[in-house]
Amino acid sequence: MNFDVVVVGAGPNGLMAACELALAGVRPLVVERDLTPRTEQRANGMVGQIVRLLHRRGLLERLTGDPNPPRPAPGFMFAAFPMPFGRLGTDNPVYTVLVPQHRVEEVLAERAVELGVQIRRGVTVTGLDQDASGVTLACADGARITAGWVIGADGGRSAVRKLAGIGFPGVTHDRTVSRNAHVALDDAFRTADGMRVPGYGVIPAFLHTRLERGMVSFAPFPDGRVMVNVSEHADVDEDVPMSFAELADAFTRVVGAPAPFTELRPAGMMRRLTGGNTRLADRYRDGRVFLVGDAAHVHSAIGGNGLNLGLQDAVNLSWKLAGAVHGWAPDGLLDTYEAERRPAGERVTMQTTAQGVLVGPGPEITALRSLVGALLEDESALRRIAGLISGADVVYPGTSRWSPEGVRSDARPVLIDASADGRFARVAAPWADRVPVVAAGGGGVSMLARPDGYVAWEGTEGELVPALTRWFGPA
Numbered sequence: 283m284n285f286d287v288v289v290v291g292a293g294p295n296g297l298m299a300a301c302e303l304a305l306a307g308v309r310p311l312v313v314e315r316d317l318t319p320r321t322e323q324r325a326n327g328m329v330g331q332i333v334r335l336l337h338r339r340g341l342l343e344r345l346t347g348d349p350n351p352p353r354p355a356p357g358f359m360f361a362a363f364p365m366p367f368g369r370l371g372t373d374n375p376v377y378t379v380l381v382p383q384h385r386v387e388e389v390l391a392e393r394a395v396e397l398g399v400q401i402r403r404g405v406t407v408t409g410l411d412q413d414a415s416g417v418t419l420a421c422a423d424g425a426r427i428t429a430g431w432v433i434g435a436d437g438g439r440s441a442v443r444k445l446a447g448i449g450f451p452g453v454t455h456d457r458t459v460s461r462n463a464h465v466a467l468d469d470a471f472r473t474a475d476g477m478r479v480p481g482y483g484v485i486p487a488f489l490h491t492r493l494e495r496g497m498v499s500f501a502p503f504p505d506g507r508v509m510v511n512v513s514e515h516a517d518v519d520e521d522v523p524m525s526f527a528e529l530a531d532a533f534t535r536v537v538g539a540p541a542p543f544t545e546l547r548p549a550g551m552m553r554r555l556t557g558g559n560t561r562l563a564d565r566y567r568d569g570r571v572f573l574v575g576d577a578a579h580v581h582s583a584i585g586g587n588g589l590n591l592g593l594q595d596a597v598n599l600s601w602k603l604a605g606a607v608h609g610w611a612p613d614g615l616l617d618t619y620e621a622e623r624r625p626a627g628e629r630v631t632m633q634t635t636a637q638g639v640l641v642g643p644g645p646e647i648t649a650l651r652s653l654v655g656a657l658l659e660d661e662s663a664l665r666r667i668a669g670l671i672s673g674a675d676v677v678y679p680g681t682s683r684w685s686p687e688g689v690r691s692d693a694r695p696v697l698i699d700a701s702a703d704g705r706f707a708r709v710a711a712p713w714a715d716r717v718p719v720v721a722a723g724g725g726g727v728s729m730l731a732r733p734d735g736y737v738a739w740e741g742t743e744g745e746l747v748p749a750l751t752r753w754f755g756p757a
């Protein structure tokens with residue numbers, strides 16, 4: 283079996299890469315270890331630039347049922363500080379969507395299949411061999427699959443990463459215990475914007491509340507489920523299964539008042555997460571093998587940054603790889619994947635580590651929070667944090683910004699020619715097989731947008747040819 287591209291892992295990032303490749307004219311094979319789609323609770327939503335990108339791809343509407351462009355969130359959180367991003371007005375880049383991860387995976391899998399992608403389940407990759415012409419994957423059932431290129435989207439314990447000999451340095455934190463469950467909450471304890479806890483006050487909805495002994499959050503989802511999370515520093519016996527009583531006791535210890543919620547019957551999700559890893563692959567590429575998503579980076583889930591990071595890895599890599607498959611990718615284009623996305627991974631591991639420290643227990647952290655909290659009141663800090671958690675301030679070398687709303691985006695590049703005489707379209711005519719042109723009829727700004735939405739040129743005629751050549755190969 284020979285494929286241009288094999289994606290290992292049908293998690294969100296592997297499926298996104300498959301959709302993007304298919305949109306760019308490459309039909310990848312996706313192989314997935316699990317026989318059935320995952321139903322376990324992971325991400326509750328997404329925050330940042332990816333929300334806008336999913337809208338441009340027509341995927342946000344499938345997730346939310348709302349065809350309108352997303353609107354930025356008036357408020358979010360950073361290290362359990364409420365962040366009034368609405369103060370930034372039209373500059374607010376913090377877009378959020380509340381949707382469970384299994385639904386994201388369902389929608390992406392549906393879209394991939396519509397686009398002609400083959401998803402083969404029950405296939406576990408156990409071996410990898412590559413030479414200058416391709417990659418051979420060995421599977422647990424003895425099958426061999428050959429591919430021109432391989433994308434390892436097989437999660438934090440990535441077999442592809444290990445088989446490619448790529449290191450995953452970082453740290454393991456082992457002091458934090460996070461307990462998380464769906465619970466029942468009587469209306470008497472609900473307020474307009476939170477959960478009333480007799481003897482304490484109100485725990486606000488959808489925000490982290492950091493207290494001297496730990497952190498609590500309360501999330502009443504639109505579908506009626508109510509989730510409570512309590513984190514603290516504690517020793518636990520991993521062999522004892524998590525119970526509702528353990529969650530309620532932890533809540534009382536951290537909040538200093540009894541839990542107003544009760545056990546859900548029949549039971550919903552209930553889990554205990556201990557420790558956690560912050561790690562970044564030391565390379566995102568080894569020859570014909572690339573890593574995306576958790577295979578390339580793992581970090582604290584605080585702030586929900588994982589999918590924003592991973593899905594944008596997938597989008598960034600796929601059009602470049604499609605260029606290599608189609609034979610037009612200029613020298614060095616594939617290397618821009620790591621050059622662009624590893625710094626984005628570094629930034630997320632940095633800020634989630636910092637957030638993890640800032641929500642820790644103890645009086646030293648309380649003092650640190652007083653200081654940081656005061657600094658965050660400045661509008662410039664609000665703006666910086668908004669850029670940091672949304673990734674909207676990321677500008678890659680050779681790009682100037684993310685293209686404005688209204689720029690068509692179907693995973694192909696686009697040249698918008700706003701000149702009155704169509705001169706930019708004439709310059710780009712030799713790239714017509716790769717770069718569609720939209721005539722804007724003598725108004726607005728002329729620009730060349732990459733398939734991932736980044737603007738690679740806006741300016742004078744003289745610079746257009748180098749930009750076209752740099753990103754889309756020779757004429």
Ligand SMILES: Cc1cc2nc3c(=O)[nH]c(=O)nc-3n(C[C@H](O)[C@H](O)[C@H](O)COP(=O)(O)OP(=O)(O)OC[C@H]3O[C@@H](n4cnc5c(N)ncnc54)[C@H](O)[C@@H]3O)c2cc1C
Nearest residue numbers: 291293294295315325326406407436437575576586588589
């Ligand atoms: C508790 C928790 C809460 C989170 N909350 C959020 C949140 O609110 N927002 C957010 O953005 N992110 C959140 N995240 C992070 C997010 O869940 C991950 O970043 C995301 O799942 C990574 O997707 P992925 O496709 O890279 O890897 P995964 O989702 O891990 O998928 C990898 C896939 O590869 C398959 N696989 C593994 N090995 C092999 C093999 N050898 N052969 C074939 N297939 C293989 C696996 O079965 C799996 O299906 C959370 C994570 C956790 C754990």
